[in-house]
Amino acid sequence: MEATIEVRGLRKSYGPTVAVDGLSFSVQPGQVTGFVGPNGAGKSTTMRVLLGLDTPDEGEALVGGRRYRELRAPLCQVGAMLDAAAFHPGRRARDHLLWMAHSNGLPAKRVDEVLDLVGLTSVARRQVGGFSLGMRQRLGIAGALLGDPPMLIFDEPVNGLDPEGIMWIRNLLRWLAGQGRAVLVSSHLMSELEDSADHLVVIGRGKLIADTSVRELLDRAANGRVAVRTAQRHEAMTVLSIAGATVAATGPDSVTVSGLPVERIVTLLTEGGVSFSGISEHRPSLEEAYMELTQHAVEFHATAGQVRSWS
Amino acid sequence: MVMTTPYRSSVQNPRDGFVQLMLAEWTKLRSVPRWSLTMLGGILVTILSGMLLAGGAGSASSGGDGATRGISPQYRDAGNYVHRVLTGDGSIVARVASQKNNDPWAKGGLMLRADAKPGAPYAALMITPGHGVRLQANFVTDIPGSSSQAPRWLKLTRTGISVTGFESADGATWTKIGTVELEGLGDQAEVGVFVASPDALQLQRQFGGEDIVENTNLGEATFDNVKVEPAKPQQLPPWRGDIKPVAPDATSFHLVGAGDIAFYHYATDSTKTMLTGAMFGMMAIVALAVLYVTSEYQQGLIWTTFTASPRRGRVLAARAVVLGGVTFVLGLVAAFGTFLLASPMVRKGNAAPATLSDPQVLRAVVGTAALLAVVAVFSLAIASILRRSAAAITVVLLLLLAPLVAGSALPLAVAKWLERLTPSAGFAIQQTLERYDTAIAPLPGLAVLCAYTAVALGFAIWRIGRQDA
Numbered sequence: 001m002e003a004t005i006e007v008r009g010l011r012k013s014y015g016p017t018v019a020v021d022g023l024s025f026s027v028q029p030g031q032v033t034g035f036v037g038p039n040g041a042g043k044s045t046t047m048r049v050l051l052g053l054d055t056p057d058e059g060e061a062l063v064g065g066r067r068y069r070e071l072r073a074p075l076c077q078v079g080a081m082l083d084a085a086a087f088h089p090g091r092r093a094r095d096h097l098l099w100m101a102h103s104n105g106l107p108a109k110r111v112d113e114v115l116d117l118v119g120l121t122s123v124a125r126r127q128v129g130g131f132s133l134g135m136r137q138r139l140g141i142a143g144a145l146l147g148d149p150p151m152l153i154f155d156e157p158v159n160g161l162d163p164e165g166i167m168w169i170r171n172l173l174r175w176l177a178g179q180g181r182a183v184l185v186s187s188h189l190m191s192e193l194e195d196s197a198d199h200l201v202v203i204g205r206g207k208l209i210a211d212t213s214v215r216e217l218l219d220r221a222a223n224g225r226v227a228v229r230t231a232q233r234h235e236a237m238t239v240l241s242i243a244g245a246t247v248a249a250t251g252p253d254s255v256t257v258s259g260l261p262v263e264r265i266v267t268l269l270t271e272g273g274v275s276f277s278g279i280s281e282h283r284p285s286l287e288e289a290y291m292e293l294t295q296h297a298v299e300f301h302a303t304a305g306q307v308r309s310w311s
Numbered sequence: 312m313v314m315t316t317p318y319r320s321s322v323q324n325p326r327d328g329f330v331q332l333m334l335a336e337w338t339k340l341r342s343v344p345r346w347s348l349t350m351l352g353g354i355l356v357t358i359l360s361g362m363l364l365a366g367g368a369g370s371a372s373s374g375g376d377g378a379t380r381g382i383s384p385q386y387r388d389a390g391n392y393v394h395r396v397l398t399g400d401g402s403i404v405a406r407v408a409s410q411k412n413n414d415p416w417a418k419g420g421l422m423l424r425a426d427a428k429p430g431a432p433y434a435a436l437m438i439t440p441g442h443g444v445r446l447q448a449n450f451v452t453d454i455p456g457s458s459s460q461a462p463r464w465l466k467l468t469r470t471g472i473s474v475t476g477f478e479s480a481d482g483a484t485w486t487k488i489g490t491v492e493l494e495g496l497g498d499q500a501e502v503g504v505f506v507a508s509p510d511a512l513q514l515q516r517q518f519g520g521e522d523i524v525e526n527t528n529l530g531e532a533t534f535d536n537v538k539v540e541p542a543k544p545q546q547l548p549p550w551r552g553d554i555k556p557v558a559p560d561a562t563s564f565h566l567v568g569a570g571d572i573a574f575y576h577y578a579t580d581s582t583k584t585m586l587t588g589a590m591f592g593m594m595a596i597v598a599l600a601v602l603y604v605t606s607e608y609q610q611g612l613i614w615t616t617f618t619a620s621p622r623r624g625r626v627l628a629a630r631a632v633v634l635g636g637v638t639f640v641l642g643l644v645a646a647f648g649t650f651l652l653a654s655p656m657v658r659k660g661n662a663a664p665a666t667l668s669d670p671q672v673l674r675a676v677v678g679t680a681a682l683l684a685v686v687a688v689f690s691l692a693i694a695s696i697l698r699r700s701a702a703a704i705t706v707v708l709l710l711l712l713a714p715l716v717a718g719s720a721l722p723l724a725v726a727k728w729l730e731r732l733t734p735s736a737g738f739a740i741q742q743t744l745e746r747y748d749t750a751i752a753p754l755p756g757l758a759v760l761c762a763y764t765a766v767a768l769g770f771a772i773w774r775i776g777r778q779d780a
Contacts, residue, residue, distance in 0.1 A: 002317060029317050048614075048779075048780075052618070053618070053779065053780040055777075068621055069621040070621075071621065073327045074619065074620075075618075076322050076325045082615075083614065085610065086610055086611035086612045087610065088339075088343055089610075090344060090346075091339075095342035096342075098342075099335045099336075099338035099339045099342070100335070100615065100619050102335040103331055103332055103334075103616075103619040104325045104327050104619060104620075105325050105326030105327060106322055106325055143615065148322050149320055180317055180318035
């Protein structure tokens with residue numbers, strides 16, 4: 001069975017609210033696919049349909065080529081964490097994993113293995129009610145890994161975590177994908193996926209905005225921009241603007257220039273007597289690239305005559 | 312794009328059958344300490360309130376305690392009986408010369424019984440002021456004769472275990488009334504004349520209970536031409552009885568007597584009374600069953616449940632089986648515990664104490680456990696439909712308890728229909744006696760509750776698979 005997650009022409013509305021509107025994308029094994037969009041963009045709905053929790057109005061969502069509700073012993077095929085708070089507070093961590101294991105006929109030793117994997121062995125016999133958010137996230141991930149599945153779906157796994165926890169999850173995601181699993185991880189903050197996602201599916205208002213590799217997205221966002229460090233910001237902006245470049249101040253001693261190659265910028269600044277301490281091709285952050293992308297999406301929507309803020 | 316060999320789960324032979332589901336649900340149920348405490352609390356409340364109620368049982372019927380020593384409280388077997396032994400087949404004849412009309416069911420006539428002890432098999436042929444001539448046997452058989460009043464001739468003839476009653480206006484022309492068979496009748500039988508008269512009964516039903524007051528009501532009758540005619544020639548032993556002296560071969564008697572020989576519809580059902588404590592334990596069970604379902608919805612845990620087991624109807628079925636089974640076992644502990652601890656506290660009356668060897672009592676005790684189990688499953692189904700704790704608990708308790716509480720304030724006929732048609736019919740399983748206010752027999756009553764439960768569970772299963780979780 002190919003461990004691919006696939007969404008085709010998915011449409012789902014709740015009453016008058018359209019949550020997902022004709023969405024299609026696929027998640028390949030061996031890489032982390034970031035599923036990005038602002039809150040309310042339809043990420044959770046898509047994941048719920050993928051997991052057979054909600055029924056789509058149109059289209060289909062397939063895991064390993066089948067609908068989730070047709071899977072046998074699904075924990076061994078798809079692992080999921082939807083909500084970090086989804087535990088009974090009075091139940092002990094180990095018992096939570098134990099009932100999950102029983103439901104799919106998994107041996108109890110898997111429970112101890114995943115507890116060890118997420119570093120919760122020492123608190124396995126404590127009630128979940130006393131867990132911090134980070135511990136709950138780990139327990140949720142332990143549940144997703146219980147059946148050692150080739151496909152993983154995490155909804156906002158780093159939401160609300162401290163930097164150490166975020167780092168831990170990034171490494172875990174990379175490790176899981178490195179083993180050949182398909183990993184779909186959602187976030188409303190692109191920065192959270194920095195350094196962990198290989199591929200990005202960006203959605204807004206239930207529609208696909210981009211389905212691209214991280215590499216491509218960054219290249220496109222860089223778009224020939226050049227960063228200049230200079231103590232004479234004002235002069236630099238004047239000189240470069242006259243030459244026809246688009247110049248934006250990005251800090252007290254830095255500007256970003258687009259529309260001119262690096263060599264021409266160096267020449268112009270030198271001729272204009274503007275001193276500068278550094279000049280380099282601009283490396284946009286994923287967040288920047290994302291902002292640019294979604295800005296285009298908003299513009300596109302604006303021309304389509306349906307302006308609506310969705311931040 | 313990174314291409315790798317597809318990952319394969321290292322878990323061997325996973326299974327997600329019904330057994331696995333039940334094991335998972337059992338693990339869920341047992342692993343929340345507060346739920347275990349609730350179950351324990353339900354058992355304790357049942358037993359303790361059963362003991363409290365048992366202390367008051369019996370005091371509900373005050374005044375003339377007509378219960379007959381040693382037999383089921385369902386029967387009254389007392390009166391004034393003058394009798395002698397008849398060996399083998401034969402007849403007894405007498406004329407009821409006069410009878411006092413103190414009650415429509417005052418009784419005066421002939422009686423043949425296996426022995427003189429209460430509860431023995433009997434056939435009685437009698438005149439009543441309000442219901443004419445009757446041939447009655449073993450508390451439940453009642454064959455009407457003519458509507459004649461005293462004076463009237465009566466005759467009882469025994470052939471084997473068959474006893475036939477006749478009546479006559481003149482002692483010459485006899486009309487047969489009917490024949491009854493008395494299982495357990497030996498070669499020797501007691502034959503004689505008797506007088507009985509039921510206690511005057513005042514019944515008051517009020518909100519939450521009833522008050523029964525009984526006052527002794529003496530009946531009176533005069534007999535003459537009393538004659539015992541054996542089929543085989545024999546020396547008849549002398550008359551025995553309460554009135555003294557009795558001439559060894561008297562043929563006329565004037566008897567005065569209280570008590571009744573009949574089925575009694577106002578007995579206190581002490582077993583049911585003590586098991587009523589289950590109604591309080593039930594509240595804990597209902598709350599537990601509801602929380603078992605709704606807590607998953609509140610916490611989003613239902614998503615984990617349904618991703619682990621996408622076949623939702625089976626999840627609900629597994630839950631029903633596990634919760635029903637657990638509640639049944641706990642219910643057995645509670646019901647037997649109640650019976651063993653509370654029955655010694657029942658006010659000692661004349662009637663035989665309830666014992667587990669009585670099938671009716673055993674059915675009530677085991678039935679109480681079944682009742683709790685069905686109520687648990689009913690609550691689970693309602694909770695799965697409503698998904699809200701407060702709403703589900705309210706609906707279940709209203710359906711179960713409101714008819715009983717409201718019933719005690721409504722006219723009896725309305726109350727009975729309410730108890731037959733609502734889920735509270737299930738409480739009938741706790742009855743061990745048939746009373747004036749019995750709405751439905753024990754097993755049909757439980758069946759009504761089971762039907763409600765089956766419909767609710769069926770609807771819940773049908774809907775849960777079609778709804779977004």
